[in-house]
Amino acid sequence: MDKTPNQKAWFLVLPVLVLVAFSAVIPLMTVVNYSVQDTFGDNEFFWAGLEWFEEMLGSDRLWNALGRQVMFSAIILAIQVPLGIFIALNMPKKGFWASVCLVLMSLPLLIPFNVVGTIWQIFGRVDIGLLGHTLAALGLDYNYTNDAFDAWATIIVMDVWHWTSLIALLCYAGLQSIPQAYYQAAKIDQASRWKVFRYIELPKMRGVLLIAVLLRFMDSFMIYTEPFVVTGGGPGNATTFLSIDLVKMAVGQFDLGPAAAFSIMYFLVILLVSWVFYTVMTNLDKEEVR
């Protein structure tokens, strides 16, 4: 087939190029720019090379925040994924109650992050919060403002409350798409409930679960607003996750150079983990077909 060369077609991709340039490339380059320079104010910058990167890699602060972050993501995935699947399996399949459940499940997802933080911040307070006061009345020594374990527990429960619905709803959608014949065949084959889950439901939910885990990993790895509102990163540094630490460094201390180096490494970690995750999952898929 003969193609007519028409270089004007390049103009058609221009809007996208401009959009991506302004939304991603230019901001990222600014950060790169900061990360290799030092400034003493007055808009004067000096070339610093990789010094900030070396400094950040050698500092305990970054490694500690990263450690807390990894632990946080691991814990909430370990809770939310099985819980979400469990909820999806037990939701009504159709009728009035199915709609009620869907609305109830979507509610937490619709609440703005800082409102979620505020709700739990008040909910957990020992003096006036329903949760905190009840726990205290039960004789539990609960206080998220000065006990690291309590602070972690509060933030994890809050995140589970906020985001388990997402996994449940995605899994529910996956379950709804399974043709009835599969369940009928399983009955005829005398498969147990566990086998129905293991060999029918789980494989059919695989695609949505992959998306759900990826979304929850990325979101939890970047969590900022809710712990910032509830604990402000404390007590001490107990709940200072990566982005909270980053903001402290960049906006609080105004250490632009180290903060920029920090951001770039943070970004690369997320990129790397997501890429590894995606590659492993798609390869597993291919292997099964073979």
Added chain:
Amino acid sequence: MARITLSNLAHSYFPDPKGEADYALKEMDHVWEDGGAYALLGSSGCGKTTLLNIISGLVRPSQGRVLFGDRDVTDAATSDRNIAQVFQFPVVYDTMTVRDNLAFPLRNRGMDPAYVASRVNQIARMIGMEAELGRKARGLTADAKQKISLGRGMVREDVNAILFDEPLTVIDPHMKWELRTQLKSLHREFGHTMIYVTHDQTEALTFADRVVVMYDGRVVQMGTPQDLFDTPEHTFVGYFIGSPGMNLLEARVEGNRATVAGVSLPLGADYGAPRGRVQIGIRPEFVSLTAAEGLPVTIRRIEDVGRHRIVRADFNGTGINAVVGEGTALSPDMTRLAFSPEHIGVYADDWRVSPQGSRAGRAA
């Protein structure tokens, strides 16, 4: 293995059925003999699948009982009925290998591993999938998957019945013949009761010893393929079985003569004076083209289908078909259709009327 009895059975998908129209299955009493090969034939939406699902226990009937042998299984769960069922679309366990798929129903019943292995190999040979046994079922073609479904349906030897719900819909035509033949030989070998749902008459007639024709939620006839051809009990059977189906003409019947639009025709027997909407039915195979006697018609076209020719004629706006042998000479002056009297059936309100003096015949 067991005889299946449907007693006073009816089913409606409405929780509170008002009239007969609300019933997907109208009241019926039937016995399916142990070891029979039955085909359940009918057009889409006539209740075939509902009936099948009632037998397998996936649907609980609104009224009536289902008996396997002497045991009432109406309220028994599917897994307690010891039944195998193959569905219209392939159902395979994607993450399992073909071998594990075939072994699944046996392993779930705790069968001996050595027996499972040999039985799986036997079935794999039958469905022609020995080479793929170690493969994952995911990624196989639709007809390979359906062969696995069939295999899973047949892998258990002790089942009460094997139910097939239009299992060959997704299979290639040449493979259809092969699988149907294998089902047939399997039936001969093990003597399972088999019920095969289809809307394809060729499939039904080649597979089954007895064909059960359903129409509008009712079993209209249960008989051998020959019965269905010779004495259709309902106009639907006449029309549905045969290619082309039976010709039906509005008529007035008195004794052994029928009058069709003023033309008087002899009948093979005395039918008295049937009431209601009376029709006569004649298979195209027993209609002949003549110059002198019979109904005057307009010939629309003649189709040569190889073994014979089909004459499409028009009589007062009603189509009549005739099958003419390859050797028979046709000439332009042959514009009349003659019916062989002993092959004419009389129908009142769609049901066959028995000739007077023979035993009464509504075979519902």
